[in-house]
Every structure is written in C-alpha cells, then in structure tokens.
Amino acid sequence: MSNSINAKLKKVLVIGLGQLGLPVAKYVNDKGFDVSGYDISSEAMIRAQEKIGLKTTTSFRNFDIYIICISTHNSSNITSPQIEGLISVTNKISMEANNGSLVSIESTIPNGTSKKIFELLEHRLHVVHAPHRWYSLDEEKYGVNQLRVIGGVNPCCLKLGLEFYAGHSKCDTEISTDEEILNNYNKHENTNTSFIETQQNFNDSNTLSNNNQLESQTYIQSLEIPMHSVSSIEVAELTKIIENSHRYLQIAFAEELYLYCQANNILFSELRDALNTKWNVEILEPRDGIGGHCLPKDTKMFLTSSKMRSKILQSALEVDTLYRDFLTRREKKLITSVDNLTN
Ligand SMILES: NC(=O)c1ccc[n+]([C@@H]2O[C@H](COP(=O)([O-])OP(=O)(O)OC[C@H]3O[C@@H](n4cnc5c(N)ncnc54)[C@H](O)[C@@H]3O)[C@@H](O)[C@H]2O)c1
Incomplete structure (x- = not known):
C-alpha cells in the first residue's frame, strides 16, 4: 500500500439506495468520485438511475470505498432493530472486495456491530462508522454535508476514513495505541491472532506514521465534510x-x-x-x-x-x-x- 492512500480513493459503491443512500450517492458523485449504487430492491436501483442518473451494479468487485446505507430495522416491524441485511452485505463485500478497501457504515447500528463487521471481513478491510444526521425536512441545512462523528476500528481505519470524508487526517481526540486497542479488543473477543497480524500488516505498509498519533496531512480529493473523530468506534456507534x-x-x-x-x-x-x-x-x-x-x-x-x-x-x-x-x-x-x- 502506498503512502498516498488518497490517490487510491476513487471508486465508490453506495449500498442501499433509499431515503439516505440516494442523497449520499448524489453528493459523492458531485464531489468527483466514480460512484455506483447497489440495492437489494431492483425498484430502488431503477429509481436511482432515473432520479440522479446513478450507475447501478450487482458486483462488489474493484471498489476502493463501500458506503453502507441500508435499513437496519425489521421489514415487518419498523420499530424493531435488525442487522441481518448488514451481515449479508458484509459477506458479499468479504467475498468480492480487494484487501485494504474502506468500508464506511453510515446506517444506524447497535454498539459492537462495527467490530463484528471487521471480523466478518477477516480484518482485510478498513472499517469506519460515520453515522448520519441527514434530515429530510431540511436537506439544505441538515443534508449530507454537516458536522458528523466518525470512529474507526483501529487508527489506520480512522485515518483512511478521515481522508475520505474530511480531506485530512487530523484527529479531535487522542487515539489509543495499538496495545490499548488490542487489550480492549481482547476483553470482548477471544480470537486475536489475525488481529495482531492485521496490525502488523498495516504498520508494515506505512499507513500509520506513528501508532499513537495519526499523521495530519491535507488531501486533494475528499467529500469535504467536517468530521468529529472519536477514539473508539463504539463511541461513534453510541452517539x-x-x-x-x-x-x-x-x-x-x-x-x-x-x-x-x-x-x-x-x-x-x-x-x-x-x-x-x-x-x-x-x-x-x-x-x-x-x-x-x-x-x-x-x-x-x-x-x-x-x-x-x-x-x-x-x-x-x-x-x-x-x-x-x-x-x-x-x-x-x-x-x-x-x-x-x-x-
Ligand atoms: N432517513 C433518515 O433520515 C436517516 C437519518 C439518519 C440515519 N438513518 C439510518 O440510515 C439507514 C437507512 O435509512 P433510510 O431512511 O435510507 O432507509 P430506507 O428504508 O429509505 O432505505 C433503505 C434501503 O436499503 C435497502 N436494503 C435493505 N436491505 C438491503 C440489503 N441487504 N442489501 C442492499 N440493500 C438493502 C432497501 O431496499 C432500501 O432501499 C437506517 O439505518 C437509518 O436508521 C436514516
């Protein structure tokens, strides 16, 4: 992986083209990224083609960034949470995506979900959670581009996420060291071998200049959304x-x-x-x-x-x-x- 991660951030797949996914896809496209969309509903895909001229696809191959905007409620009871759809989308990403791509979960999820997703992706992809504050009744003021919170499963995930969303990798809070993350991670999970390997791979590939402080740089291509970063992905989920x-x-x-x-x-x-x-x-x-x-x-x-x-x-x-x-x-x-x- 090169030092200039941003140079790779080009092809984006927006998954879930409903109330939230559509404006997200349009915004990302307007920012100059090469955007495609996927939805489990063929009607939603046709609507996206007609309304915003979005390319649609059923293949998850060769994207640099996956933005997940799918519903997280039970289809027969909208007041009841359900993440099965998210799990099935993750399995498809896991089978088709390239190593090192970025997965950003924008859907609302219970805390602990992002790390499960990272596990399902076998630690091969970066995972961030950037929950949405989009408000349909005042899209002008509270649309896609408004101050948002972001957290990463580990520092290199957060760095890549910040580059994509904000165009820089400056953090608002102190980021845990890899050792702290690992200890925290081990409290919740028993399997740590591949996580350690993943950390080593990330470090070897220079995505982190220093494990405790993310190098701050400004990048040319980004969504230019102001982001408030937090030190753990659970905090982002909880917000x-x-x-x-x-x-x-x-x-x-x-x-x-x-x-x-x-x-x-x-x-x-x-x-x-x-x-x-x-x-x-x-x-x-x-x-x-x-x-x-x-x-x-x-x-x-x-x-x-x-x-x-x-x-x-x-x-x-x-x-x-x-x-x-x-x-x-x-x-x-x-x-x-x-x-x-x-x-
Ligand atoms: N709409 C809002 O104002 C808003 C604001 C903040 C957060 N959110 C959150 O964003 C998420 C999406 O909300 P929404 O309002 O866009 O919902 P929505 O029901 O309008 O759209 C969700 C889309 O996801 C698709 N989908 C469901 N399961 C899928 C799967 N397995 N694979 C591919 N596509 C799938 C559906 O077909 C649908 O088109 C939810 O978690 C919601 O809580 C929504």
Missing part, C-alpha cells in the same frame, strides 16, 4: 443511538405533559407557549406519537446496549404507548378525559 434516544425522551415528555393537561383541564398549547418563553426551555409538540423508522428503533438499540437498564427510557416507551392509546380512544370517542384511559 447516533443516544442522539435519537434523547429526542425520544423530549417527545415523550411532551406527550406526558399533554396527558397531564387533559387530566387537569389545562390548555396544553397555552402552557407550552408560556414555558417556551424561557431561554433554556424547549417543550416539543407531541403530535401523533413517536413514529418513523429511526427514533423508536434507535431507542431500542440503546436500551439493549447495556447491562444497566435505562429506567427513564423504559418509562418513555410506556408514555408513548399510553399517549397513542389516548389518541386512538379519543378518535373513537371512547373517552373524554385521560381519567378513562385505564378503564
């Missing part, structure tokens, strides 16, 4: 699911306040307006309950990510169920106030 859990909590609190107002004969909108005059208060609207395929799924990912059960998030899930039940029964004119909810 996304906690971001959405935090939002879930905020909405659940609004739902509970709404139910409180119903039970106590107070006008919610008036109370909310009055509360939001305070500079550090922002009470949201409860609307139709907490929906979509991101907030409920990601909150469940976070809830199951730790041995320590989050009581506050568990309660928030219950509040959302209560609020939806209230809306349904009100629609059917079964109740006039929240008192009747338990009847």
